[in-house]
Amino acid sequence: QEADAEKRGVEAMAGMLQKVLLNAGKLKGDINALLADLTGESLKNIQNLNLKDYTALILAFFKKPELSDFFSSIASLLQ
Numbered sequence: 001q002e003a004d005a006e007k008r009g010v011e012a013m014a015g016m017l018q019k020v021l022l023n024a025g026k027l028k029g030d031i032n033a034l035l036a037d038l039t040g041e042s043l044k045n046i047q048n049l050n051l052k053d054y055t056a057l058i059l060a061f062f063k064k065p066e067l068s069d070f071f072s073s074i075a076s077l078l079q
Contacts, residue, residue, distance in 0.1 A: 005072055006072050008072075009068060009072035009073075009074065010068070010072075012074065013062060013067065013068060016062070017058075017059075017062045020058065020062075021055075021058070031058070032046045032047055035057055035058070035061070038061065039057070
């Protein structure tokens with residue numbers, strides 16, 4: 001059961017990441033503000049990142065263990 005809950009959590013996280021990346025243009029202001037807040041960087045610095053660094057920052061956010069734990073907890077509640 002725990003493995004199934006973890007799998008569903010990872011799938012939910014992957015789906016969320018895909019939606020964020022596909023809608024990045026619409027959400028860019030909000031995403032930039034979130035990334036600036038989380039990293040302690042200025043909004044201007046986040047806006048000026050090249051695509052490789054920007055994408056790496058988004059991926060790093062989604063790989064945070066806390067986020068994985070959050071989605072696993074939600075998945076286990078949905079059983």
